[in-house]
Amino acid sequence: xxxxxxxxxxxxxxxxxxxxxxxxxxxxxxxxxxxxxxxxxxxxxxxxxxxxxxxxxxxxxxxxxxxxxxxxxxxxxxxxxxxxxxxxxxxxxxxxxxxxxxxxxxxxxxxxxxxxxxxxxxxxxxxxxxxxxxxxxxxxxxxxxxxxxxxxxxxxxxxxxxxxxxxxxxxxxxxxxxxxxxxxxxxxxxxxxxxxxxxxxxxxxxxxxxxxxxxxxxxxxxxxxxxxxx
Numbered sequence: 734x735x736x737x738x739x740x741x742x743x744x745x746x747x748x749x750x751x752x753x754x755x756x757x758x759x760x761x762x763x764x765x766x767x768x769x770x771x772x773x774x775x776x777x778x779x780x781x782x783x784x785x786x787x788x789x790x791x792x793x794x795x796x797x798x799x800x801x802x803x804x805x806x807x808x809x810x811x812x813x814x815x816x817x818x819x820x821x822x823x824x825x826x827x828x829x830x831x832x833x834x835x836x837x838x839x840x841x842x843x844x845x846x847x848x849x850x851x852x853x854x855x856x857x858x859x860x861x862x863x864x865x866x867x868x869x870x871x872x873x874x875x876x877x878x879x880x881x882x883x884x885x886x887x888x889x890x891x892x893x894x895x896x897x898x899x900x901x902x903x904x905x906x907x908x909x910x911x912x913x914x915x916x917x918x919x920x921x922x923x924x925x926x927x928x929x930x931x932x933x934x935x936x937x938x939x940x941x942x943x944x945x946x947x948x949x950x951x952x953x954x955x956x957x958x959x960x961x962x963x
Contacts, residue, residue, distance in 0.1 A: 742894040743850055744806060747785075751808035755786035755816050761925040765789050765874055766796040768936055769841050772872045772917070773798075777840040780866065782829060783847035787813030787820050793843075794819060803827040803835055830858035832866070841872045846932075848877050848905070850896050856908055864912045864939065873914060873937040877905060879921075880931040902933045913940045 747754070769779060775797030781790045784802030786809060794800045802820065804810050805828035814821040827834045829851060842863055851859060867873055877900070883892040884899055891897040906916065914937040924930035 739805070740850070740896045742890070743896050746893045746895050747806040748808040751786075751806065751812040752815075754809070755788075755812040757926070758786045758788045759816060761788065763789075763792040763796075764876075764922075764925075764934070765843055765845065766792045766798075768874055768934075769793065769798065769843075769872060770796060772936070772938070773840050778837070779841035779843060780835065780839040781843045781845070782832065782863070783844060783850075784813065784824060785809050787817045787824065789843060789845055790820055790823070791817040794823075798841070801825070801835070801837075801839070803832060830855045830862060832862055835866065838866055838868045839871065840868050841874070842867050844873075844875045846876055846878070848875065849881070849898050849900075851898070852896070853898065853900075860908055860912050864914070867939045869939060869941045871939045872917075873909075873939065874934070875905065875909075875937070876922075876932050876934045877902075878930055878932050880929075882929045902935070905933075905935065909935075909937055914938065915940055 777798055779793050779798045779800050781793065781800065781802045784790045784804050787802065790800050790802045790813070800823050802813070802824040804824065804826065807826055810824050810826060813824055825834055848856070863873060879899065879902055881891070881897065881899060884890070884897050889896060889898050902919070910916070917936045917938055919933065919935045922932045922934060924932065
């Protein structure tokens with residue numbers, strides 16, 4: 734049976750605050766459409782995992798992308814459909830690590846402010862699933878916090894009770910590179926809602942062929958007599 738990540742306090746927070754969160758998030762700027770447009774033509778398929786209020790999905794659709802959204806909260810999806818009726822047929826109840834019900838592949842995948850809610854033991858399966866859903870040479874964009882106020886380091890929860898893991902950007906680099914993606918750019922940004930937080934945004938491209946392990950490259954370089962260029 735396919736799994737969706739579930740954490741009751743986190744889900745309760747989004748269920749109880751869906752409408753107010755949708756209103757709050759709607760006023761922030763479009764960070765991701767310009768990045769996707771740098772690498773993909775309009776009309777490309779883009780999946781937003783953890784689409785929440787639908788803000789980023791609506792921006793992407795307005796920019797000409799063929800969008801699909803997935804989120805773990807039916808209340809957030811309802812708020813998204815009410816605020817952005819054009820998204821109502823494009824959003825689905827599903828979540829990492831396995832994203833049940835999402836079967837097609839996409840030229841672009843977005844995970845904005847999502848992975849801080851996912852436990853460490855589910856990260857490898859989650860990134861493996863993202864790779865499966867990303868077309869060859871597809872673009873993966875991820876944003877995550879490296880600093881955020883009010884996190885209890887013993888419980889890994891924020892002041893609202895949500896699961897909230899602060900991980901260094903190097904951890905994400907190591908994990909994602911392990912699934913044969915190549916990072917194109919990385920930026921650090923202030924919090925769009927004015928909180929004392931710091932976010933990292935990374936843009937990745939899926940390698941067409943698996944990356945050759947470094948030790949194999951080194952071993953082959955020492956056997957140059959076996960290599961015959963054409």
